Amino acid sequence: MRVLALLDGTQADPDSPLIRVDDLGLMRGDGVFETILVVDGKPRELGPHLDRLARSAAMLDLPDPDRAGFERAVDVVLGNWTGGREIALKLVMTRGVEGGDGTPTAFALGMDISPKVLTQRAEGLAAVTLDRGIEPGLMERAPWLLLSAKSLSYAVNMAALREAERRGASEVVFTTSSGSVLEGPTSTVVVARGRTLTTPPSELGILPGTTQAALFRAASRAGWQVEVAPIEVDELYVADAVVLASSVRKLTRVHTLDGKSLPDSTAVHAELAGLYESEY
Amino acid sequence: MRVLALLDGTQADPDSPLIRVDDLGLMRGDGVFETILVVDGKPRELGPHLDRLARSAAMLDLPDPDRAGFERAVDVVLGNWTGGREIALKLVMTRGVEGGDGTPTAFALGMDISPKVLTQRAEGLAAVTLDRGIEPGLMERAPWLLLSAKSLSYAVNMAALREAERRGASEVVFTTSSGSVLEGPTSTVVVARGRTLTTPPSELGILPGTTQAALFRAASRAGWQVEVAPIEVDELYVADAVVLASSVRKLTRVHTLDGKSLPDSTAVHAELAGLYESEY
Incomplete structure (x- = not known):
């Protein structure tokens, strides 16, 4: 199962396209991410992960991540998760579209843990x-x-x-x-x-x-x-x-x-x- | 101006999302690209660029790029270009979506040359x-x-x-x-x-x-x-x-x-x- 949420607190369909082809995250691998483990609805080390996301963003000269927005998106993923006890929760932030106004593309995506792991x-x-x-x-x-x-x-x-x-x-x-x-x-x-x-x-x-x-x-x-x-x-x-x-x-x-x-x-x-x- | 074409020869709107969040091109920077100069409707070094795309794909253990598909997409971009004499034409191929059937995501995007260049x-x-x-x-x-x-x-x-x-x-x-x-x-x-x-x-x-x-x-x-x-x-x-x-x-x-x-x-x-x- 997968649940996708945006930083404004809305949910989106993970099977539908969300990203433009000129997003610098796609074109240049230009963005940062974190993967968080959620167990029984509780994200582990959320604070340190958000701190590290901000640290990575600073190293890439990206804007400071919208911490409240990411926390909101995490809440939406957790609130809509009906799968297993554990979630691999990915936070992603890119530099946004090429030649745009600098607004990052950002989302939280909850996924099942792979059987291999x-x-x-x-x-x-x-x-x-x-x-x-x-x-x-x-x-x-x-x-x-x-x-x-x-x-x-x-x-x-x-x-x-x-x-x-x-x-x-x-x-x-x-x-x-x-x-x-x-x-x-x-x-x-x-x-x-x-x-x-x-x-x-x-x-x-x-x-x-x-x-x-x-x-x-x-x-x-x-x-x-x-x-x-x-x-x-x-x-x-x-x-x-x-x-x-x-x-x-x-x-x-x-x-x-x-x-x-x-x-x-x-x-x-x-x-x-x-x-x-x-x-x- | 921008013109976006897919390898099946269809055009797509570059201002609309085309890529899923779980595309490995976005999530992992896992894909290859080429940028080709087009002058007066003629792509320069198209053959060598397609050769190099295949070489990069091989280095990343990606499938061999669909050369005919890329050539078709290039034709669609050129045929629908109504902008200036020169085009920066980008060919992109990613590993496709995570956990998918391995079908690459691929497209050709024609863009204006930036004034800075x-x-x-x-x-x-x-x-x-x-x-x-x-x-x-x-x-x-x-x-x-x-x-x-x-x-x-x-x-x-x-x-x-x-x-x-x-x-x-x-x-x-x-x-x-x-x-x-x-x-x-x-x-x-x-x-x-x-x-x-x-x-x-x-x-x-x-x-x-x-x-x-x-x-x-x-x-x-x-x-x-x-x-x-x-x-x-x-x-x-x-x-x-x-x-x-x-x-x-x-x-x-x-x-x-x-x-x-x-x-x-x-x-x-x-x-x-x-x-x-x-x-x-």
Whole structure:
């Protein structure tokens, strides 16, 4: 099922065209988005997601997103949802039509969680490492590369997932050319070792994770050490758990990396998943 | 004026929505495009543009574009154009709607050339160099980065143009981190020195230029040496002409780079512009 709402609080038919061909979101991938998990009618981390949408918009020199409008659209989606317990709720804002008055195109779209994601949540997945072609320092030196903005220009992220499939896996851990862990195409990498959780710093040119942040809050309260620090690929093979965190996939464990089995992380993953759920 | 045509040969209203919100071209910048110059009803380099569209589609694992369909749509745009002598004709193909049957969304859109481009063609422009964050060898090593594909994920190219404006210029020459010339965000760099024209190799991770190729054909016939070879930024300051070549801007000379005036290239540019026009 899908429910589509606009920022003025009206609903629209997701099966009918809504976007003009000259919308810069389509023509140039010029816009920003967020994907939010809704469980039993409650959006998770809505505030942090709206904050991050505003941060991405600022990086693209877009107008500040209409926060009240997005909240209104979210309410309309939730109020009209008659599907399952969980919703993947996408917020999108583009630069509007080319040569227009600068009014962004914006909407909220509620969708079912794909069966594939549900399976991966339960069973874990195989991932491959792929070079993202960025080096430490690039993000600061070249902000026009929009590293760490959640933009609509995600063709590379999608191409990386297809490459993973070609290699018999279903997800990607992007790395620097020198073998430092970055992020997944649509997820944050979290590594557990002993009682410490580690995620790479966003200064490397990656997106700060909302699900990772929620996990870190919960884990910290439960006595775990949490740290933001560089992770080398080699460390993934000796970790107690390697997890891809994102709103829709929650915490999905990586059981195989580049064709090699990782240490069994079932128990650690279950503990982390419990901590994450305790936030809601 | 704008004329919009679909691949089945029907016309559509460009002011009415045509694209669903779940089109992957919008949601993920997941698609490819070409922009073609039409003069007096004749599209320039249509064959090479359709070839390049197919090349980009292959890089994105998209279906082979419906060449006959695109040619039909182009005919419809040209047949219904009642505007000026020149048209910027955009061909777009996306991966279609998410979870659909894989049928691409595709159309041809004819638009007026912007007054800014016409001015730049006549007067030249100021450009800045910006680091593109890619190094030689990356394209071959990491094809999932889609370097040299003309995809709809152009947010970085647009951000670079805004950065140029912030620096008081209107265009960008992308470079490697080590100072080798790549391309413009929507153009090919061509350098004239003596009777030699040089453009950087596409193996660096840049788009092979259709307008540059047409210029090289014409110049070669007129006795110029033409070569595809690396160019260092320093060489731009001592060149007889630095030109940004693209379908819509034709050959636009760079008169100022990073705030420094380049040698006067008026005469060389006029000769090159004449050679390019002689192709049609």
